[in-house]
Amino acid sequence: MENEKLFVELEASQWTKTGQAACGDDFRCVRIPNEKRTIAVLSDGLGSGIKANLMASMTSTMALEFVRSNMDILQSAETIMDSLPVCEIRKISYATFTVFDMQLGGKTRVIEMDNPPFIHLRNLIDLPKNNVKELVSERWPDRKMKITEVTMAPGDRLIAFSDGVTQAGLGCPGWKFGWRREGALNFIKRVVEKNPEISARDLATMIAAEAMAVHPERKCKDDITCMVLYLRHPRVLRVITGPPFRKETDREYANMAVFPEGKVVLCGGTTANIVSRELRTRVDIDLKMVSRSGNLPPPGFMRGVGLVTEGILTLTQVAADLESGNWQNSAAAAKEIVNLMMDSDIVEFIVGTKINEAHQDPMLPVDLEMRRNVIKRLKAVLENNYRKNVSIRYF
Structure with a gap:
């Protein structure tokens, strides 16, 4: 791959839970030009509102810095979980995250903890994840992480979202089990088929908007966040x-x-x-x-x-x-x-x-x-x- 002639477009779109002043999800990214590397993090804090926003922001900030510094992933995750404040009601500290770490040549590492599985879209196909490693912390045995190695080709997209997308419309007529990952994937395929060169910004916006539209009253029952990474020739x-x-x-x-x-x-x-x-x-x-x-x-x-x-x-x-x-x-x-x-x-x-x-x-x-x-x-x-x-x- 002639990486110098390719561009990594990275964007996210969010909707805040109806009635809340702050979004309980957080998105952060950084480009490291001298390493030809792009890192993005999507985190979903426990619950909603200010407390969830605090946990998501802390998680995304720490995850971004740890991955950027090439720290051990398991140690980094344990540090994050040890640092989060404990919810007074649920008596636990918790936030999910998904990390995209793309390097020179399209080699990409995706790190996931409890978010819906990411989508690797190529030619309208959600590519199977073959190179997957699972890590479990001895101190936090209920928290499992997946590290997936993928190689991006020009035109590929990586798509990740919080459970506000997959659980959109949960319990509503026609959506007994919510929109689910399958519903989001089918929608994404239709959009990309209609407009193969749709930007990451527009695709993320459309996914988040459609997740909200699934609810009959167009209400956000949970925070909604979608991030899209798109590798292509620059515009x-x-x-x-x-x-x-x-x-x-x-x-x-x-x-x-x-x-x-x-x-x-x-x-x-x-x-x-x-x-x-x-x-x-x-x-x-x-x-x-x-x-x-x-x-x-x-x-x-x-x-x-x-x-x-x-x-x-x-x-x-x-x-x-x-x-x-x-x-x-x-x-x-x-x-x-x-x-x-x-x-x-x-x-x-x-x-x-x-x-x-x-x-x-x-x-x-x-x-x-x-x-x-x-x-x-x-x-x-x-x-x-x-x-x-x-x-x-x-x-």
Whole structure:
């Protein structure tokens, strides 16, 4: 496998139990670039609400660090179980977990304790688990762990969920024994068959939403969490903004907007004019977008290139939307860019470094002072909050 050309998309979706203020499940992940390694943990704390959230958070945090440090799995699990607070009502301390530990070449270790068995989906087939080892703690004999070794191929997905998914609808008409793993698997197969390239984010969201929809009143009787790992070729978005420092490089600059390997966004009127002139194409505005443009100029489209928007104002709004995590009601131009970013694994910023005098007015907000500051802000939020690979090239 040419691992350098592949990308590991890792996302999760959650619903909190109806009537509770905090989710009793927890999801955490980390990428370790120098080891070409990705680790994710899903934990389900005993019960629901704040206490369950505390146990799940402690478990996922410790499990992530222990696996990252290559500690002995059994010793790590015992340390976790010894550390959890005891429930005053049930008089036990308990949290389940599933760990995905994927390394260079697709070699993946899945560590499970009491969560529903994970799914390894390839070509709509849930692959059998052949290389499985079971561990039992002498101090905690009722806690059994399974360690499964699998090798991921391009297009494979690993899917894990809490019992809020498998027990969804339990006792309701048509779901006497709940949705179960079989029901979730059949749903996943239908979704992937309809859309073979569905992202991990969208698939996790659909699984969690369907688990809640199983209940006749659309109520969460338990916390619901689904995490999906998807190994595939990366989806690349190139964002070009600002004129280049030297005018004689306009042609070279414009040619970077021709990018068949991914999608392109042009941010800024001057940027769009340069590309339009050099490539001899034009920007078309969809008049239907005007009514949804909000406080920003409406987006346009350049044939052979992609989306075209206003520059600094739009990028500043995109940064704010990403930081808040809420862009559903944002202006059309910003929303379009955010959606493209969410559907991409790698975001490349090509930033022209010629100063635009219009943005140096000291009366304007600080966000408008320099284009580069907004790009750095976008890079930080995309990497830290959304697990995107981001690069910046100044031109």
